Every structure is written in C-alpha cells, then in structure tokens.
Amino acid sequence: MSDLSNKLGPQGRALIYRANPSGENVSSTTPYSSNSKYPQATPQELDFLINDMRFPKKDSSIQKILGYMYHYVPYIKHEHNLRLIIASFLNNPLCFGQEANAPFEENYAIIEVFKLITDKKLKISQPTLPIKTFYSVILKELTNFVSFNPQVNSWKVLPILSGLFLSNELRDQLYMIPNFIEYQWFFSDWDRDSTALFRKALGFSLAPSYPDNIVNLSLLSYAITYKKDEKVKDYTSGIAHSFIISKLVDLLCLHPTSSVAVLFKFFHINPNDPESENIVQKEISQKPVIKHMNRLSFLLESYYKTLEYDRRYFDLIMRDLVKIRDLNRAFTHSTQNSAFNNPSSTTDHNPVHRQFWYYMKGLLFAEILVFQGILTRFMSATSGFAIFNPFRRHHLMEVESQYKEISLSILNSLYYLNFTLLSIGQGGFDSYNFVYYLSTELALNSGVGFENLTKTMIGDYREINLYPDVLNANYVMRAKVLFVLGLWENYLQSKKTNDVFIKEFMFDLCVSLADDRKYSDNDIIEAGHSVLLFSFSNSSSxxxxxxxxxxxxxxxxxxxxxxxxxxxxxxxxxxxxxxxxxxxxxxxxxxxxxxxxxxxxxxxxxxxxxxxxxxxxxxxxxxxxxxxxxxxxxxxxxxxxxxxxxxxxxxxxxxxxxxxxxxxxxxxxxxxxxxxxxxxxxxxxxxxxxxxxxxxxxxxxxxxxxxxxxxxxxxxxxxxxxxxxxxxxxxxxxxxxxxx
Known part of the structure; x- marks a missing residue:
C-alpha cells in the first residue's frame, strides 16, 4: 500500500473533495469536520487506494493495484465507497490507459482477481455491504461507464464481468439454492442485464483497429463467458466471423510467449532440478491461454460451425490447419530430441514428466474440438440435400471436393500428435473417433492424394528413419509409423485401393515391419501383420x-x-x-x-x-x-x-x-x-x-x-x-x- 506515514497531498484532498463536495463521509474510517471545506483528519488506507488507482506512482504496477482491490473491495461497508473505488479502478491508467500498452497477460489478472473478490464477498457476513447492493452497484457503474463512451470504454468492462461470471456457481450454491425466493428473481434479472452489457461491450471491442492486446483480452473474456449451448451470433452478429476465427487461432498457436507454444519450455527444463516444479508453474501453468485452452477451443469450434460455404472460408480453414500442423510438427520434433521420447516417460512420477503429458493431452483435446467444429460444418452442409436438384448437387460436389483437402490436412496434424494419443489411450475419446474416422473416409475419396500423403508420412526421412536400430529406440517415431499403418488398414478395407501402390510401396514395407528379426516393438509387428492380411484379403491382384x-x-x-x-x-x-x-x-x-x-x-x-x-x-x-x-x-x-x-x-x-x-x-x-x-x-x-x-x-x-x-x-x-x-x-x- 502507499506510505501510510505521509498525509494525502493537495491532489488527493482535491480528489476527495471533488468526489464528495458536501463533506459527507467518503469512507467509514475517515471523519470530516462539518465546519471545514477540506478533510481535517489524517486520510485512511482507502483514501490512499483511490489516489493510487487514479494517479499511480512510478513504482506501482497492475499486480499491486489488483492486490489493493482484493484486499479492500469485499469488506466495503458503504455503497458510495464501492461506486467510488470501481470508478477509480476503471480510470486506472496502468490497466486501462488510452494506449493499451499493458500486455493482455497482465490484464488477464483482472478476471481472476474479480473472481476472487466476488468469491470472498459471497462468503463473508455482515456488517459489510449487502450482497444485492454489491452486485447492483458494480453493474450500474459498468453500465454507465460503457454508455459514456462505448468505443473507448467497452473493452475495459469485459474482464470485470467475466470474473464476476466465474463466481456464479458459488453464488448460486450459497444464495439462490438455500434462499430461492429472496434471490432467484434478483439474480435472474442481474444475469440477464449483465449478459446484455457484456454482449454490447464485446461488439465494440473486437475490431481490426484495436491492438492485439485489447483483442486478445476481449477474446479471453469471451471464451470464459461463452457457454457451449449458446449461439455465437448472439454475441457477435455484427462482426466478421472470419476475423474472430483468425484471431482465436493466432491467440492459441502463434505467439511464442503467450500461446500454447509456451509448452516448448518443457524441453529446456531439467526434470531433476529442485526448482523445476516452480518453473513449470510460473512459466507455463499460469499462462492464460494454457489455463483456458479448452474454453478457447470450444469457442473456435462454434465459429467454424457457422461459416458459410464460400471459397474464401475454405481458404481460411486451410490456412488455419497449416498453422496447427506446423505447430504439431515442431512439438513432435522437439519431443523426439528430449527425455520425453520414451514410453516410460508417460508413467514417470517426476512432476515435470507428469505435467508435460497432462498438457500434451490438453493440446490434443483442444485441437480435436477445433477439427470437430470444421467437420461438423461438413455434416450439416451435406445433410438434407435434394438429390434431384442440379444446383444443390453441384454445391454438394464442391463441398465434398473442399473437404477432401481439409481431411488430408487434419490427418496430417493427427499424425504428428499420435504419440500423445498412444500415451493416454483412445478409449472413451468419442470426439477423436469422430474426427479420425470421418477424416479418413473423406480422405480416402481423394484417391492418389491419400496415397501420396501416407507415402510422405512414412517415406520422408526427416520424419521417420526406418532403420531398425533407430526406429526401435524412438517412441515418437514409432507412433508415427503406427498412425500410417492404421490409415492403410482403413484404406485396404475400402473399395478405393490401387494395386500398384500396394505392390510397389506398401507390401514390402509391411513385410519388413512385421519381421521380428528387425523390429522389436510388438505394436509395430502386429500392425504390419494386420496390413498384410488386409492386403491379401482385399487386393484384386x-x-x-x-x-x-x-x-x-x-x-x-x-x-x-x-x-x-x-x-x-x-x-x-x-x-x-x-x-x-x-x-x-x-x-x-x-x-x-x-x-x-x-x-x-x-x-x-x-x-x-x-x-x-x-x-x-x-x-x-x-x-x-x-x-x-x-x-x-x-x-x-x-x-x-x-x-x-x-x-x-x-x-x-x-x-x-x-x-x-x-x-x-x-x-x-x-x-x-x-x-x-x-x-x-x-x-x-x-x-x-x-x-x-x-x-x-x-x-x-x-x-x-x-x-x-x-x-x-x-x-x-x-x-x-x-x-x-x-x-x-x-x-x-x-x-x-x-x-x-
């Protein structure tokens, strides 16, 4: 806090006087003389807090301001003081300066702090401000703030509202369920009005003219607020969905220090370092995108489902899939050169190993959600087509042509993350099965495209070294081989096989992989046998x-x-x-x-x-x-x-x-x-x-x-x-x- 041994200076006194010229109490702890124009007593901590928020010192920071908020707001006893402190916070130049220079990761802390403030407020008892008054005052201040200047102020209220929304489950447990009659109507109305305010503010906050820090903070707030059964059009009807999708993909994949790319830091941590757990916690686990990877993916999935069938949206999807594929390739190659490239790593009790596989599982699940949204778009587009309508049939053919390419790209990404799937198992992973089998079915219709893809997957020396000593010792590489062999099993059971491809490429390779004099991995040998038997059963030559x-x-x-x-x-x-x-x-x-x-x-x-x-x-x-x-x-x-x-x-x-x-x-x-x-x-x-x-x-x-x-x-x-x-x-x- 501020230096409490010093008195509030002239600037601070003027601030308090402007806020309350009548001379009535501004805080419950600051007495005022009724015969004096200015306060006569020594200012208290709340006065310093308001001053520091409006006029932060050089050594102040966002973390310090938020620490003050968490310390005082839950215990405020007077409505006016709450209004004053919320208004002062919204005008804090560190968090909400006009230049928006604060990194979105720092401002993301606003979300978590307001959740903690609300949680604490919900749990403490009187004589603090009544809970209904607490919620009402905050919503009114935020509404007025947005209305005053929607273009400038809207993005600033989003993280505050998101933090409040995160406490709704606790709120309902403590108030609505045990006191249904007293709180049901109040909180129903509050939820309706606060959601309407959030949607209004979001509409002003997502625009190409805003810097990435504002857009990313707005998207994080949006992802935290959005519920899967809601329609994204209710939130962003006036914003181009292609813009939101591009920004979400970039937020998830591209930024080297704030996207899921921070997981690369695992490859630079010594698992035996006593500080390794603290390093993981500080540099990886606390990153906003990592914490909300699934929420961001759910949101992205919903937007992909809404895309219309237009060539520019096909190009958008393909560009996004390339970004995801490149990220996965980099993860795979880095894992191959690390201590995690071992089956025993998946069961290692070392905290670093445990955390690595936990987050790789989260990454796989997040990507599956994205792919699921892209493929669900295909399913909704092809259902209910009028077969005898030539225009609809032409449209369907175009859609299927696009999704052959999309599916090949999805399979390419799954290929790179197959080592993660093997580490966690496929049982019960229904979303993965949907993505894998539908992508495979669509890709098989691409004919030579499917064959060339699998050829590249297993024949590219940069991806797989089939020399037995190398493959036997490389868990990640074996996972890629198994993925290709699984695709070939599906290929051989289809009616789209090419005998030349089977004879000249597939057969000899699988005979070699099934030879236990060369390879020691039972899964590789078993998969090689399976492909060979399918090739004999289904090949016409x-x-x-x-x-x-x-x-x-x-x-x-x-x-x-x-x-x-x-x-x-x-x-x-x-x-x-x-x-x-x-x-x-x-x-x-x-x-x-x-x-x-x-x-x-x-x-x-x-x-x-x-x-x-x-x-x-x-x-x-x-x-x-x-x-x-x-x-x-x-x-x-x-x-x-x-x-x-x-x-x-x-x-x-x-x-x-x-x-x-x-x-x-x-x-x-x-x-x-x-x-x-x-x-x-x-x-x-x-x-x-x-x-x-x-x-x-x-x-x-x-x-x-x-x-x-x-x-x-x-x-x-x-x-x-x-x-x-x-x-x-x-x-x-x-x-x-x-x-x-």
Whole structure:
C-alpha cells in the first residue's frame, strides 16, 4: 500500500473533495469536520487506494493495484465507497490507459482477481455491504461507464464481468439454492442485464483497429463467458466471423510467449532440478491461454460451425490447419530430441514428466474440438440435400471436393500428435473417433492424394528413419509409423485401393515391419501383420511369391510370437483368396496359382520339425482374424479341442480348412495327400486332424464336393456310420443349394 506515514497531498484532498463536495463521509474510517471545506483528519488506507488507482506512482504496477482491490473491495461497508473505488479502478491508467500498452497477460489478472473478490464477498457476513447492493452497484457503474463512451470504454468492462461470471456457481450454491425466493428473481434479472452489457461491450471491442492486446483480452473474456449451448451470433452478429476465427487461432498457436507454444519450455527444463516444479508453474501453468485452452477451443469450434460455404472460408480453414500442423510438427520434433521420447516417460512420477503429458493431452483435446467444429460444418452442409436438384448437387460436389483437402490436412496434424494419443489411450475419446474416422473416409475419396500423403508420412526421412536400430529406440517415431499403418488398414478395407501402390510401396514395407528379426516393438509387428492380411484379403491382384514370402515369415514367428491358431488362420486367409481367383499358368509345373499354393503348404509339412505344445508367450494379436471357439488345453487334449497347438497341426489344418475351395478336378487327389500328411503325424495330432477333416467334409462343402468328399471318406476311412450325418445334411439343404 502507499506510505501510510505521509498525509494525502493537495491532489488527493482535491480528489476527495471533488468526489464528495458536501463533506459527507467518503469512507467509514475517515471523519470530516462539518465546519471545514477540506478533510481535517489524517486520510485512511482507502483514501490512499483511490489516489493510487487514479494517479499511480512510478513504482506501482497492475499486480499491486489488483492486490489493493482484493484486499479492500469485499469488506466495503458503504455503497458510495464501492461506486467510488470501481470508478477509480476503471480510470486506472496502468490497466486501462488510452494506449493499451499493458500486455493482455497482465490484464488477464483482472478476471481472476474479480473472481476472487466476488468469491470472498459471497462468503463473508455482515456488517459489510449487502450482497444485492454489491452486485447492483458494480453493474450500474459498468453500465454507465460503457454508455459514456462505448468505443473507448467497452473493452475495459469485459474482464470485470467475466470474473464476476466465474463466481456464479458459488453464488448460486450459497444464495439462490438455500434462499430461492429472496434471490432467484434478483439474480435472474442481474444475469440477464449483465449478459446484455457484456454482449454490447464485446461488439465494440473486437475490431481490426484495436491492438492485439485489447483483442486478445476481449477474446479471453469471451471464451470464459461463452457457454457451449449458446449461439455465437448472439454475441457477435455484427462482426466478421472470419476475423474472430483468425484471431482465436493466432491467440492459441502463434505467439511464442503467450500461446500454447509456451509448452516448448518443457524441453529446456531439467526434470531433476529442485526448482523445476516452480518453473513449470510460473512459466507455463499460469499462462492464460494454457489455463483456458479448452474454453478457447470450444469457442473456435462454434465459429467454424457457422461459416458459410464460400471459397474464401475454405481458404481460411486451410490456412488455419497449416498453422496447427506446423505447430504439431515442431512439438513432435522437439519431443523426439528430449527425455520425453520414451514410453516410460508417460508413467514417470517426476512432476515435470507428469505435467508435460497432462498438457500434451490438453493440446490434443483442444485441437480435436477445433477439427470437430470444421467437420461438423461438413455434416450439416451435406445433410438434407435434394438429390434431384442440379444446383444443390453441384454445391454438394464442391463441398465434398473442399473437404477432401481439409481431411488430408487434419490427418496430417493427427499424425504428428499420435504419440500423445498412444500415451493416454483412445478409449472413451468419442470426439477423436469422430474426427479420425470421418477424416479418413473423406480422405480416402481423394484417391492418389491419400496415397501420396501416407507415402510422405512414412517415406520422408526427416520424419521417420526406418532403420531398425533407430526406429526401435524412438517412441515418437514409432507412433508415427503406427498412425500410417492404421490409415492403410482403413484404406485396404475400402473399395478405393490401387494395386500398384500396394505392390510397389506398401507390401514390402509391411513385410519388413512385421519381421521380428528387425523390429522389436510388438505394436509395430502386429500392425504390419494386420496390413498384410488386409492386403491379401482385399487386393484384386497378388503374386504367389508374395504369399510364399509371408508364409515363411509367419512360420519363423511360430511359436515365439504367433500361436498355432493364429498361424492357421493367417495362412487360411491367404489360401481363400488364392483359391477363389487362381491365376492360370502355361508351361509350368503347376496348372495355376491355387495348385502351386497348396503344393507349397504341403511341402512345408515335411520341413517343420518343432512340435512344441506349449502356448507361446507375448503373442502378436492379429486383430483382423476371427477367434475360433474352444479352449487351448495346457496339455494335449485332442479329443475335444478345436484349436491347433503345433506348427504341423496348424499347416495341415490350414489345408483342411481350404477344402471347400479345392478344384473339383483335383479334389480327391488333394484329400489323399492330406490323409498322408495326417498319417505321418504323431498319434495325438492325427486324432485331432482326423476330427477336423471330418468336420470340414460334413459341414462346409457344397453339394458336389459333399458327394466327392463323403465317397472318399467312406472308401479311405471305412466309417459308414458317418453317412447318416451326411444324409441328414443333404435332407436339410434347399433345392437351390442342391442344384449348385
């Protein structure tokens, strides 16, 4: 406070006299002589406060002024004193000077201090000013201040109103709920009038003519006040939404010392420094944009939803997405070169590590809200289109064309932040799922644009070094690889695949990534397998050499990584594709690719020496493969089980499961070979495989193959009792099935 040992000077006395020429008390602690024109007693602290706010000394500061306000305002007992101190504060040149030189981060403290003032006022008891009078006086002073000069004064009341609004929850708990009749109507009217004042003042505060400090403070006040179910047009109907969007994006992303870019300071903090927590708190956590990242994103999301369909707004969105992408790229590269580039960092109890991942999660969530607003605009634009209206159809085509490019840019940003998603998990993150899957679906329609994007993502050496020693040791880089592999899974399940892209780029790369002799990360290996299986299942073109190469890879990984069941199902997936659409050969040892594939499988039964029945540990989970019902027994239980447990069983069972696809011309000859392979197995294996052979012959064949298979079964196995089961199956077949 001021030097209380000195008396208020002539200037201060003149101020008090001008404020109250009648000579009545200005403060409850300052007596005045009724026979004197000027105060006779020594001024009290409140007098010094008013003087310091109107005429701050050289050593004064915004923080000091706000400290005075917090110390005195909740305890004011007289209405006139409250009016005087609010009016004096609004005329404080440090906070509200005409040049608006104060950084918005300093003036942001007005919001928090007025929340603290109001919270304290709500909690203290009489004999201070009644709560209704407190609220009424402040609103009246702010209203009069704006009305006096709206263009100059409007922005100054916004942080004060926002601070008051932040206390509404506490206000309602302490007053409206327990004293509904006394306070309900008063506060309802106050809320209506104060919101109207805020909207009026905001309309005068957001303009290109104002400096960034005023615009940013106004946007922060707006973000704190805005509720998600409100319409932004009710706040800024006369302001270009493109201007607000641009300023919000810049406030969030661009400023190196006040936007989310302050998170880069984490990379310069030593986690082992005893002062590291204090540094994070002071230089990062207390930054206004960091504290209100979600509020700003909610507001930005709402504005994107309102944009009309005009080329200039498409350009605006693309520019904003580039700003976000560049920020994410910088975060990713910095993280790669830091102590946070490690899976253990996400579970590290060190405060710096904990805070880093907390804020990176917040950044991801904030960006998802922004992307959600952009994509919701697309959904609202394409719903309810009149298909037969040529003008509407043309408009729809233009919208879809724009959103193909927008979606590619969104995916590019998600690619850079995938390391954050992996650290927090995707479960329950519905907004992320909406953004990811809709963006992917739209991007897939871009054709070569999608392929080129993923090529760049995984093929750019500046982003990913695929050399095994490098990738194995780089958590952030692996996250980027996993993101691309996930996109490829979706690509392969669509009807928009390009066989040239699959053959010349995707296949060899995924075979390499799925090779556990090179890469040690289970997630990478699993994702590589998934892409390969999808490529075999959904590609219209393939090479028998590719299948053979992949089968050898699977065999190498059994049983250390892949179980016998997984091995069988994976190979069966390849076989069904090859056998359903075989490639014919001329002047070759085999008539077609189907026969060559089965012959290759059959020959592999002669080279498999390991027959371990132990269940492999740390298995790679091949998600696209369906689970087989049944249990895996700890020991050989061939009579009841349905799941193979040795590589020999797995390979033979694969051929058995492919029986429905065997050509009729060689059907029984292949059954003979299968029987020979079964006969060469151990007794327990032979019993299991015989059961599975009968299951395939009796349940999975069409009429022609049923007849051939049962005749063969009767001749080879000599089990006539099984004919009853076959006859029952034939009786239940429809006429159409029998004619096939």
């Amino acid at each position: 393939y090479r028998i050499e590719d299948c053979a190469e992949y089968i050898e890879l699977l065999l190498r990984q059994f049983p250390s990584r892949i179980s016998a069941q997984q091995l069988s199902i994976a190979i069966e997936t390849l076989g069904k594709k090859l056998l359903s659409t075989p490639v014919q050969y001329i002047n070759a040892p085999h008539r077609d690719s189907a026969e060559q594939f089965i012959a290759h499988l059959y020959s592999d039964n002669n080279v498999v020496a390991a027959n371990s029945a132990r269940k492999p540990k740390n298995l790679v989970s091949l998600d696209p493969l369906p689970a087989i019902a049944g249990k895996i027994a700890p020991e050989y239980e061939f009579e009841n089980r349905l799941i193979p447990e040795t590589s020999r069983e797995a390979l033979i069972l694969t051929i058995i499961n492919l029986i429905p696809y065997l050509p009729l011309s060689t059907f029984t000859s292949w059954l003979d070979k299968i029987q020979l392979a079964i006969g060469a197995s151990m007794p327990g294996e032979a019993q299991f495989l015989t059961k599975m052979l009968w299951k395939s012959l009796s349940e999975n064949l069409d009429l022609n193959r049923v007849e051939l298979g049962i005749r063969w079964w009767y001749d080879v196995q000599g089990l006539p009792q099984q004919e009853q089961v076959v006859q029952k199956k034939l009786e239940h077949m429809t006429l159409e099935e029998k004619q096939l």
